Amino acid sequence: MELMARPKRHEDGAVDRADDPSRERLSRERVVRAAIGLADEHGLGAVTMRRLGDELAVDPMALYKHVRNKDDLVDGMVDLVVAELPPVPARVRGGWRGRLRAKAVAAREAMQRHAWMPEAVESRADATPAMLRYYDEVAAIMQDGGCSIDLVHHSLHALGSRVLGFTQELFDVAGALAAGPQVLALQAHGMADELPHLSEMLLQISHDEATIVGSGCDDDVEFAFALDLLLDGLERRRKADDRASNG
Amino acid sequence: MELMARPKRHEDGAVDRADDPSRERLSRERVVRAAIGLADEHGLGAVTMRRLGDELAVDPMALYKHVRNKDDLVDGMVDLVVAELPPVPARVRGGWRGRLRAKAVAAREAMQRHAWMPEAVESRADATPAMLRYYDEVAAIMQDGGCSIDLVHHSLHALGSRVLGFTQELFDVAGALAAGPQVLALQAHGMADELPHLSEMLLQISHDEATIVGSGCDDDVEFAFALDLLLDGLERRRKADDRASNG
DNA sequence: ACCTGAACACCGTTCAAGT
DNA sequence: ACCTGAACACCGTTCAAGT
Secondary structure: OOOOOOOOEOOOOOEOOOOOOOOOOOOHHHHHHHHHHHHHHHOHHHOOHHHHHHHOOOOHHHHHHOOOOHHHHHHHHHHHHHHOOOOOOOOOOOHHHHHHHHHHHHHHHHHHHOOOHHHHHHOOOOOOHHHHHHHHHHHHHHHHOOOOHHHHHHHHHHHHHHHHOOOOOOOOHHHHHOOHHHHHHHHHOOHHHHOHHHHHHHHHHHHHHHOOOOOOOOHHHHHHHHHHHHHHHHHHHHHHHHHHHHO | OOOOOOOOEOOOOOEOOOOOOOOOOOOHHHHHHHHHHHHHHHOHHHOOHHHHHHHOOOOHHHHHHOOOOHHHHHHHHHHHHHHOOOOOOOOOOOHHHHHHHHHHHHHHHHHHHOOOHHHHHHOOOOOOHHHHHHHHHHHHHHHHOOOOHHHHHHHHHHHHHHHHOOOOOOOOHHHHHOOHHHHHHHHHOOHHHHOHHHHHHHHHHHHHHHOOOOOOOOHHHHHHHHHHHHHHHHHHHHHHHHHHHHO
16 A cells, blocks of 8 residues: 655665656655555654655655645645545435445545544644535535435534544444453453443443454444434435425 | 632742742642643643643643653543533433433533543543443443443444534534635635535525524534434334334 | 755653752 | 653754855
C-alpha cells in the first residue's frame, strides 16, 4: 500500500538534489499523497511537516509552497480520500435505501484502508469540497427516492458520518473488553462486581464467538446493524410523510 | 464557570510559594479540575502541562506527581465529567426508552458545558472507569426493559456516543452552511451549480427558519430526532424478538 | 525576486544536579 | 530521599539573510 513515490536515491545512498533537474517536481497532490501514505503507515501523528519533508527529500519549508499550512495539508488529505471514493454502482437493488447502503458500505472499505480518517475529519471545523459533493450525492439519492427535503435534512444530521463509512463508536466496546483475557482481568480487578451487566454481556459474547471465530465483535455486523436501523427508520418516516400528504 | 480555585496571591501580586505552608496542597482532583476549567474556557488545545502549571502557580514538573503523563490527565478529565453526570431520575415515563432518552438528554446538557469532551473522548483508546459504569447503567436500563443481551450489545454499538449526549456529527452541516450569507457565498463561488441538492435544502432551511428564529439548524431538535429514530427502531426489534420467542 | 535554513516560541518529558 | 529546573528532542511557522 505504497501511495507515494519515494524520492530516488543513488545506490550509495546519496540523495539527488540540485544535481538532477529531472527529479520529480513537487506538487500539491504529490505532497498530499505522501502525507496520506505516511498516515496510512504510521498514523496521523506521524504526519509532520518536518517528517514529510524528509520523506520527499525536500526542505520542510518547501512544502509551504504547495500547502498553506498544516491545517490545509490535512484538509487536502481528507478531500483527496473522499474525492476518490468509488461512485455508487448504477444499478443497485432496494431503492434509495439500497443505494445509500451500498454507498456507505463502499465508503467503509476505503476508510478501513485509511484508519486515520475519522480522527482527521473530526479535527476539521468545515467540510471540504469533496465532502460537500459527497453529501450532495446522498441528498440526491434520497430526494430521487421520494424523501421530502425536510426528511433529507434530518437524515443528514441523523446519519452523520455513518454514511461516509465511519463506525463512530465512542470506544471500541468489544475490542477493548470482549477479548477473553480482558474479561478475566476485569474480574480480577473486582470491576465485574461494579459492572454486572457489562460483564454478563461480554461473557456471553466471548462465549458465543469462541465457538465460531476468535473473540470480540464483528465490526462489519455492527456497522450494518446501526446503518439498517437508521435507514429502516427513515424509510418508515418517508412512508408516513407520504400518507400524510397523499392520503 | 470557574471550576478551579485560583492560586492565592498577595495584593501586591507576589505569589505565595515556600512562604505559605497553608497554601492549598496539590491533588490529582485539583489538577484535573484546573485542566477542565482551562479546557472549558480556552479549549482542549490550551490544556498544556506548562500552562496548567502556571494556572496552579506550580512548577510544571510538580504535576507529574499527581498525573502519570498528559494522556493520564485527559483520561482524568473525561472520567471526572462522566462520573459527575446526573443520575437518571427515579421515575420517568416511557419505559426503558424514556429512561434512556432522559439519560442521554441530561448527558447532553453537561456536554454542552464541556464542549471539548467529544474531541477528548475521541482521542482516547480505552474507556475510563466512569464511562464503563455509565454504560453498565445503560445496559441495566435496557435489560430491565426486556431487551435481550444480544440486543443490548447491538444497541451499545448502534447508539455509540449518542447515549453520552454527543451529536456525533461529521461537520456542522447547518452551522457551517445554512447561515444566510454562507448560502450566498456558495452561490457566488459557483458551488451551487455543483451542489444543487444541498443548495436547495439549505435555501429551504434558511427560508423556514428565518420566519421563526435566526438561521441554522436547531441542534436539540436534530439530536432528539436521531436519538428517537434509534430508540424507536430498537424497541421494534425488541418486540420482534419477543414475538419470536414467546409466540 | 526567489529560496533556504536559522531562529522563535512553543510542546511533553527525562534526568542529573542540588538540597 | 526528595524536589527542581535545566536540557532534550521534538513541533509549526516566521523571517532575515543570502543568492
